[in-house]
Amino acid sequence: MLTTEQYFSSDLSQKDLDKAFNTIKQEKDLKEIGYYSLPDNQEKLIEKLYKLKNKVYKKYIKNIVVIGIGGSSLGTKAVSSLLKNKTTSCAPNLIFIENSDPIALNEATKDLKLEASLFVVISKSGSTIETISVFKYVISLFKKPIEDLTKNFVVITDRESALDKFAKEVEIKAYYLYPNVGGRFSVLSAVGLLPLVLAGFDIKKLLSGASKLCNDFFEKKEDRHNMMEKAYFYAKNRDEQNINVLFAYATEFDEFVKWYVQLWAESLGKISPSNGKVGLTPIGIIGSVDQHSFLQLIMEGPKDKTVTFIKVNDFEQNIKIPHIEIPHLEGTNFVNGKSFKELINAQCDSTLEGVRNAGVNTDLITLNKLDEYHIGYLIYYYEMLTSLAGYFLDVNTYDQPGVEVGKKILKTKF
Amino acid sequence: MLTTEQYFSSDLSQKDLDKAFNTIKQEKDLKEIGYYSLPDNQEKLIEKLYKLKNKVYKKYIKNIVVIGIGGSSLGTKAVSSLLKNKTTSCAPNLIFIENSDPIALNEATKDLKLEASLFVVISKSGSTIETISVFKYVISLFKKPIEDLTKNFVVITDRESALDKFAKEVEIKAYYLYPNVGGRFSVLSAVGLLPLVLAGFDIKKLLSGASKLCNDFFEKKEDRHNMMEKAYFYAKNRDEQNINVLFAYATEFDEFVKWYVQLWAESLGKISPSNGKVGLTPIGIIGSVDQHSFLQLIMEGPKDKTVTFIKVNDFEQNIKIPHIEIPHLEGTNFVNGKSFKELINAQCDSTLEGVRNAGVNTDLITLNKLDEYHIGYLIYYYEMLTSLAGYFLDVNTYDQPGVEVGKKILKTKF
Numbered sequence: 131m132l133t134t135e136q137y138f139s140s141d142l143s144q145k146d147l148d149k150a151f152n153t154i155k156q157e158k159d160l161k162e163i164g165y166y167s168l169p170d171n172q173e174k175l176i177e178k179l180y181k182l183k184n185k186v187y188k189k190y191i192k193n194i195v196v197i198g199i200g201g202s203s204l205g206t207k208a209v210s211s212l213l214k215n216k217t218t219s220c221a222p223n224l225i226f227i228e229n230s231d232p233i234a235l236n237e238a239t240k241d242l243k244l245e246a247s248l249f250v251v252i253s254k255s256g257s258t259i260e261t262i263s264v265f266k267y268v269i270s271l272f273k274k275p276i277e278d279l280t281k282n283f284v285v286i287t288d289r290e291s292a293l294d295k296f297a298k299e300v301e302i303k304a305y306y307l308y309p310n311v312g313g314r315f316s317v318l319s320a321v322g323l324l325p326l327v328l329a330g331f332d333i334k335k336l337l338s339g340a341s342k343l344c345n346d347f348f349e350k351k352e353d354r355h356n357m358m359e360k361a362y363f364y365a366k367n368r369d370e371q372n373i374n375v376l377f378a379y380a381t382e383f384d385e386f387v388k389w390y391v392q393l394w395a396e397s398l399g400k401i402s403p404s405n406g407k408v409g410l411t412p413i414g415i416i417g418s419v420d421q422h423s424f425l426q427l428i429m430e431g432p433k434d435k436t437v438t439f440i441k442v443n444d445f446e447q448n449i450k451i452p453h454i455e456i457p458h459l460e461g462t463n464f465v466n467g468k469s470f471k472e473l474i475n476a477q478c479d480s481t482l483e484g485v486r487n488a489g490v491n492t493d494l495i496t497l498n499k500l501d502e503y504h505i506g507y508l509i510y511y512y513e514m515l516t517s518l519a520g521y522f523l524d525v526n527t528y529d530q531p532g533v534e535v536g537k538k539i540l541k542t543k544f
Numbered sequence: 545m546l547t548t549e550q551y552f553s554s555d556l557s558q559k560d561l562d563k564a565f566n567t568i569k570q571e572k573d574l575k576e577i578g579y580y581s582l583p584d585n586q587e588k589l590i591e592k593l594y595k596l597k598n599k600v601y602k603k604y605i606k607n608i609v610v611i612g613i614g615g616s617s618l619g620t621k622a623v624s625s626l627l628k629n630k631t632t633s634c635a636p637n638l639i640f641i642e643n644s645d646p647i648a649l650n651e652a653t654k655d656l657k658l659e660a661s662l663f664v665v666i667s668k669s670g671s672t673i674e675t676i677s678v679f680k681y682v683i684s685l686f687k688k689p690i691e692d693l694t695k696n697f698v699v700i701t702d703r704e705s706a707l708d709k710f711a712k713e714v715e716i717k718a719y720y721l722y723p724n725v726g727g728r729f730s731v732l733s734a735v736g737l738l739p740l741v742l743a744g745f746d747i748k749k750l751l752s753g754a755s756k757l758c759n760d761f762f763e764k765k766e767d768r769h770n771m772m773e774k775a776y777f778y779a780k781n782r783d784e785q786n787i788n789v790l791f792a793y794a795t796e797f798d799e800f801v802k803w804y805v806q807l808w809a810e811s812l813g814k815i816s817p818s819n820g821k822v823g824l825t826p827i828g829i830i831g832s833v834d835q836h837s838f839l840q841l842i843m844e845g846p847k848d849k850t851v852t853f854i855k856v857n858d859f860e861q862n863i864k865i866p867h868i869e870i871p872h873l874e875g876t877n878f879v880n881g882k883s884f885k886e887l888i889n890a891q892c893d894s895t896l897e898g899v900r901n902a903g904v905n906t907d908l909i910t911l912n913k914l915d916e917y918h919i920g921y922l923i924y925y926y927e928m929l930t931s932l933a934g935y936f937l938d939v940n941t942y943d944q945p946g947v948e949v950g951k952k953i954l955k956t957k958f
Contacts, residue, residue: 200836215647229833230891232861232884233629233914234795260832262876263865263887270866292872299871313836372848373787373825381648392837399841409845411787413827418674419643421947422614422727423806427813429946431823434786447646451677452684457713458706462676464958470646472958473677477644480953487949500647532843533835535901539894544878544886 132507134356136493137486138436140363147358150521155348157517163528164310165513168318169341169506175305175320176334179327182284182303186328189281191248192222194328195238197268198252198321199228199260202286204389205317205509206325211385212505213331215447221330222248227268230260235267244272249283250325254313256291259540276300286320312528314393315513318506332502339506347514357511360493361518364410364436368523371436371491374410375428378440379417379478382500387414390512397516399532400525408523417441418477425481429488436491440508441478443498445471546921548770550907551900552850554777561772564935569762571931577942578724579927582732583755583920589719589734590748593741596698596717600742603695605662606636608742609652611682612666612735613642613674615727616700618803619736619923625799626919627745629861635744636662641682644674649681658686663697664739668727670705673954690714700734726942728807729927732920746916753920761928771925774907775932778824778850782937785850785905788824789842792854793831793892796914801828804926811930813946814939822937831855832891839895843902850905855892857912859885 158166196203203226210217210224225247227238249268253261269276277300286305287293297304305320307313316322318340323333346353364374376390391412399409415424417439428435450469456462465473486492495511497504520527572580600608610617617640624631624638639661641652663682667675683690691714700719701707711718719734721727730736732754737747760767778788790804805826813823829838831853842849864883870876879887900906909925911918934941 199833204837214651229795229830230884230888231793231795232859232863232888235884236861236863237628257873257875259876259879259887262870262873263879263884266866266868266870266876266880267863267884269868276868276870292875295872296870368846372846379645381643381645388837395838395841395845396836399843399845401844407844407846409841411825411827411841411845411848413825416643419613421950422810423618423802424809425950426944426946427809427823427825429813429949430815430821431809431813431825432782432786432821434825445646447650449646449650449681452680454680454683456676456680456690456710458709459671459676461671461706462673462680464955465673465677466680468958470644470649470677470681473673474644474646476954476957477950480957481950483953484949488946530840532840532902535843535898536835536839536891536895539897540890541878543890543894544882 131498132504132511133496134493136356136360138363138491138493140359140366142359142362146362147355150358150362150518151354153521154517158348161310163517164308165312165315165318166344168311169337169344169510172319172323172337175323179320179324179333182324183327186248191246192243193225193247194222194325195225195227195242195247195249196252196325197227197249197261197264199258200392201254201313201316202252202258202261202321203228204314204385204392205322207385208389209317209322209326209331209336209505210329212382212500213502214382215500217330222328224325224329227264228260230263235264239268239271244282247282248328250286251283251293252286252321253291253293254288254307254316256287256293284324286324314396315528317389317509335502336506339503340510343507343510343514357515358518361515362522363491365519365522368408368410371434372411373413373435375413375415375424375435375437376440377415377417377420377437377481379474380442380445380500381416381419383440384416387416390414393512393516396530397520397527398523398525400523402524404524408525410519417481418474421477421481428485428490433489437485439478439482439492439494441475441494441496442500443496446499447471545912546918546925547910548907550770550774552777552905552907554773554780556773556776560776561769564772564776564932565768567935568928568931572762575724577931578722579726579729579732580758582725583751583758583924586733586737586751589737593734593738593747596738597741600662605660606657607639607661608636608739609639609641609656609661609663610666610739611641611663611675611678613672614806615668615730616666616672616675616735617642618728618799618806619731620739621799622803623731623736623740623745623750623919624743626796626914627916628796629914631744636742638739638743641678642674644677649678653682653685658696661696662742664700665697665707666700666735667705667707668702668721668730670701670707698738700738728810729942731803731923749916750920753917754924757921757924757928771929772932775929776936777905779933779936782822782824785848786825787827787849789827789829789849789851790854791829791831791834791851791895793888794856794859794914795830795833797854798830801830804828807926807930810944811934811941812937812939814937816938818938822939824933831895832888835891835895842899842904847903851899853892853896853906853908855889855908855910856914857910860913861885
């Protein structure tokens, strides 16, 4: 299972805790905010997706190519990177085309077998400029009219968006986001589930992990206290500790920390009616690699950061440091015969101890395994923590008005 | 060429500017700090490295595998990622094994053709626990005594380190760091040059780009003013703006921003004799992708950040957004017929304008091209900017005492 330990405490009163809980529960119950309900209300979609999988696999599709940016790609990248050890060799490759960068776009497409690829075009609004531009580019590569390509494309978008209307006209299969689920909270909707099931992951287990936290939080009082206190603590100390570092001890978290950065930054960086310009700055780093990079600043820099450590109890990969004694390097023999997972977890424990002793507010999340269930739980944990932090900061957690300015200016540049 | 524009100014007096310049110049002239001299003083090393390249290529080596972490890998990753468009198909693959993560280590080695690989073991101290543990693991994969493997390994380390002594004993070829060059300032020494030349990059041009900035800075007064003012401005405003964001508009900067994070965080996060605990927190993000992630926080969050934009004038990749008019998506036609490089650069300009208008202190670095020369210049720019910021913060820019604590605790865990 997943456990959390917090090495700080706050003065959150029972009354304020109850008030926060009731607000969040109301968001869920009134279906104002849709992500809360994703773990337990998508049986029909799941059935459809497994049917799609059967069809796709029969067509010898070798590549699932996600064309999407931001919330349309980050969650899927996070899950697939965490589970890269779990893919079977017969599953199609999962490829992402996100950026309007010409070199990256050319690299991603130049050797791609188009006919053996299913392109999943994802845009909540339906008109994201990067996504539609790449979509047009890929259409042009086929050198056929779009009407002849319907078996190589699906779209995921809001119902009645421009992209949906177009898809209907040319009979490209469309899947939908729920209107009350924002892009950065959409990984457990079709946005993440479709590419993930096609890439061979167990999406039912992913949802059941999320469902477990959902039920624990909303049903069992004792299980929500830590999360609420953490969110409150971060919000309350936002001026002194404006940076929340996530220090994850496994290379496989490289994309998950980017998902966290979007979720936290875009949800909480807002103008609050009561507090003015607020926000908390997320930073994602990887252990043990970033012990050789960012750690010095945490240890001796200003006390403007909190640090959450994540570790994995059982990597299910037991390769060991061999009993090789290298002359002159006897000082490294203390890890001989240990497994690499013992080494990396001991590094996590040691660094946590050092950082804690330096007076930094820290907590630890321990995942028993890197599998769909634990990752579903972890995703939902961070989504709910974000909702709670947004409540305590008094912001609208679910919009992103600040990014519209640049989009408007962009149109004047052509 | 590379140009910089700064949309802020400081009250740095001519006297303080001269004092800072003289300190930096003294560091260089007295050879206290060695990285300043790397661009122009390594003819012999370069000759050796090209000879090594000839030998390696004759042996049909297909993989250059860097075993190293932190300063031993980040710079090489940064350069090779920026230049991924420049590699020729006959050049060996460049592979990095950094972490003690068992899944990543297994993935990197399980299908590796050992006999066709040259392993470059890099550790300044010679006893980095991750690096030596991976080294032992790779030795064990060969299933031969190390004495029989000398053609598959080279080491890069400090002279007389434990690793050097061992290498001499078994006749593994060793290359050296200069004692006055720290790991995070070492990409233009053998640490970066050796793997980069073997992977087919033009290291002479890399050094000549760095040399250009070095000469301009130390010889021409007018060229150093902007850099010194920027470093001073960051140091002076460290309490209100404790976060320095680097927003690079090209996917190829993904590793460069990590190199920047190490350089900035580990150099500047220090206990200052005059200022106590100081530091500036680096964040690296990628455009246009992170317009859909971190940008909201920059726009509407607290004014605790500076933002440096980087863009590339000419990507030398001219693929275009085709003239395809998709029904219902007419709103995206304004970019039809434009090249993707025009789109990404217009996105950079628009976002910069929006961020500037929001009252955030910004500056812009424009690289004419992504080639060795410009990247060498950019690397040296950031190294010097770090030295200058360290001077103004009054810290020792070149040590990292804070990371020793965890290493000591680690030994008690076994």
